[in-house]
Amino acid sequence: MRFDSEYFNLGYLDTLSYKDTFIHRLDPRTKLLVTLIFIIFVVSNSKYEITKLIPFLIYPVFLLTSGNIPLRAVLKKILIISPFLIFIGIFNPIFDKRTIYMIIGIPISQGWISLFSIILKFILTVSSAILLIAVTSFPGICEALEKMKVPKILVIQLLFLYRYLFVLLEESLKIVRAREARSFGKRGKDIKTFTKILSVLLIRSLERAERIYQAMLSRGFKGEIHLLRKHSIGFNDIVFAASFLTIFYILKVYNIVNIFGEELKSIFF
Amino acid sequence: MSHHILEIKDLYFTYPDGTNALSGVSLKIFHGESVGITGANGMGKTTLLLNIGGHLLPTKGEISIGDITLSKKTRQDIRKKVGFVFQRTDDQLFMPSVYEDVAFGPINIGLSPDKVEERVKLSLEMVGCLHLINRPPHRLSEGQKRAVAIATVIAMNPDILIMDEPASNLDPRSRRQLINLLKGFEHTKIIASHDLDLILDVCERCIIIKDGKIVADGYTPNILSDKRLLEENSLELPLSIQGAYSHI
Numbered sequence: 001m002r003f004d005s006e007y008f009n010l011g012y013l014d015t016l017s018y019k020d021t022f023i024h025r026l027d028p029r030t031k032l033l034v035t036l037i038f039i040i041f042v043v044s045n046s047k048y049e050i051t052k053l054i055p056f057l058i059y060p061v062f063l064l065t066s067g068n069i070p071l072r073a074v075l076k077k078i079l080i081i082s083p084f085l086i087f088i089g090i091f092n093p094i095f096d097k098r099t100i101y102m103i104i105g106i107p108i109s110q111g112w113i114s115l116f117s118i119i120l121k122f123i124l125t126v127s128s129a130i131l132l133i134a135v136t137s138f139p140g141i142c143e144a145l146e147k148m149k150v151p152k153i154l155v156i157q158l159l160f161l162y163r164y165l166f167v168l169l170e171e172s173l174k175i176v177r178a179r180e181a182r183s184f185g186k187r188g189k190d191i192k193t194f195t196k197i198l199s200v201l202l203i204r205s206l207e208r209a210e211r212i213y214q215a216m217l218s219r220g221f222k223g224e225i226h227l228l229r230k231h232s233i234g235f236n237d238i239v240f241a242a243s244f245l246t247i248f249y250i251l252k253v254y255n256i257v258n259i260f261g262e263e264l265k266s267i268f269f
Numbered sequence: 270m271s272h273h274i275l276e277i278k279d280l281y282f283t284y285p286d287g288t289n290a291l292s293g294v295s296l297k298i299f300h301g302e303s304v305g306i307t308g309a310n311g312m313g314k315t316t317l318l319l320n321i322g323g324h325l326l327p328t329k330g331e332i333s334i335g336d337i338t339l340s341k342k343t344r345q346d347i348r349k350k351v352g353f354v355f356q357r358t359d360d361q362l363f364m365p366s367v368y369e370d371v372a373f374g375p376i377n378i379g380l381s382p383d384k385v386e387e388r389v390k391l392s393l394e395m396v397g398c399l400h401l402i403n404r405p406p407h408r409l410s411e412g413q414k415r416a417v418a419i420a421t422v423i424a425m426n427p428d429i430l431i432m433d434e435p436a437s438n439l440d441p442r443s444r445r446q447l448i449n450l451l452k453g454f455e456h457t458k459i460i461a462s463h464d465l466d467l468i469l470d471v472c473e474r475c476i477i478i479k480d481g482k483i484v485a486d487g488y489t490p491n492i493l494s495d496k497r498l499l500e501e502n503s504l505e506l507p508l509s510i511q512g513a514y515s516h517i
Contacts, residue, residue: 139365211360218353220377
């Protein structure tokens with residue numbers, strides 16, 4: 001069943017974040033900040049930029065290899081979100097038809113270049129965000145957000161989202177299984193039952209929210225949640241941040257691919 | 270120590286939809302007593318517990334613990350004395366790690382960080398789960414979740430421990446471990462359950478509730494061997510007693 005495998009997939013990303021590697025041990029703040037700056041650098045490239053973007057792959061690749069994260073897991077996640085990208089970029093080649101290059105007689109329009117640029121930016125930003133969670137863990141990111149003075153109420157919302165995502169999914173999974181067990185093929189799988197299931201799920205969630213709130217109250221909740229502070233910024237964090245920020249800056253200012261190409265040309269011709 | 274007496278006087282509770290869940294419950298529970306509450310489904314067990322914990326406020330009647338009488342104002346003070354272990358562990362454990370979950374209550378009481386850590390470790394040790402301290406709750410087994418849920422409550426040093434169906438969804442060994450754990454606690458215990466063998470093992474006093482009223486209250490072995498009384502309340506003789514009779 002599709003739903004089952006998706007559920008275990010989600011849990012998988014969570015499992016990855018409990019590894020213990022150099023990159024997992026860094027302070028979540030460092031990783032969050034560097035990733036944010038990385039995304040800003042990538043997105044700030046011009047609409048038709050391709051060559052400058054490619055070297056930026058160094059950051060996701062570094063997270064992937066040093067965090068010991070399997071490539072397949074990340075690629076799968078990127079694929080799931082990719083339909084959004086199609087909607088954003090699909091019309092570029094149709095509307096923007098000015099030719100800017102001729103490659104062996106085939107005209108390349110600006111539209112195609114910009115579509116390709118969007119794809120690259122998408123892969124870079126989404127993969128680094130996914131990898132950030134895989135090497136930091138979601139509670140870790142929440143801890144970082146809290147330390148960076150993000151409003152507490154928002155951080156708590158995110159924490160609860162994370163904690164109860166699994167519970168909600170498990171509940172949906174049970175309903176889906178129960179439906180499957182009595183729907184014998186087609187019947188009972190129509191949209192009408194689906195909407196009813198959704199409403200039941202909503203009511204159950206509301207009731208659960210009420211129970212959780214009672215459980216919190218019974219342990220003295222007064223609107224404040226104190227998170228554990230597990231990490232602190234150390235030498236490794238400073239080295240990691242400083243080196244990557246320098247690399248991003250160089251990649252943004254100089255077109256490494258072009259420079260490299262010119263060098264090669266001067267050697268061979 | 271008289272200040273731990275829980276006294277309920279003529280308690281009535283009606284839900285907003287008009288259901289009369291409790292109609293005239295009166296009882297007194299003394300310090301250190303273990304009381305099992307049982308009865309058929311929908312007879313008011315959980316409602317009674319929620320009232321004692323201050324999660325619902327009585328429609329009529331009075332609940333007092335020591336010298337505090339439950340009201341909207343004293344709810345918070347009552348909750349400090351009452352440790353409530355909810356039926357569903359997923360509702361009880363809401364923080365990202367076991368440590369943070371157990372620390373939640375002690376921090377809210379206002380203990381210093383050192384004291385909090387001490388309490389967390391002590392409580393987890395008491396339930397035999399110290400090795401789970403850094404794990405996320407959603408990765409634990411049901412038995413482990415239950416033990417951790419109990420740790421979150423005893424970390425606040427409550428006078429009274431309230432549990433709603435503590436043995437549900439547990440395998441026999443986890444259930445046995447839980448029973449031994451409960452027997453070891455010196456707190457006043459109020460346990461609502463259909464697991465009559467558990468009540469027989471843990472509680473010396475047993476109360477049966479029917480239609481929001483107490484129909485039996487007494488020494489557990491006496492009540493739980495009264496076949497007619499049990500059958501009137503959709504209950505059966507505990508298996509251990511059935512076994513004892515089959516020998517005769």
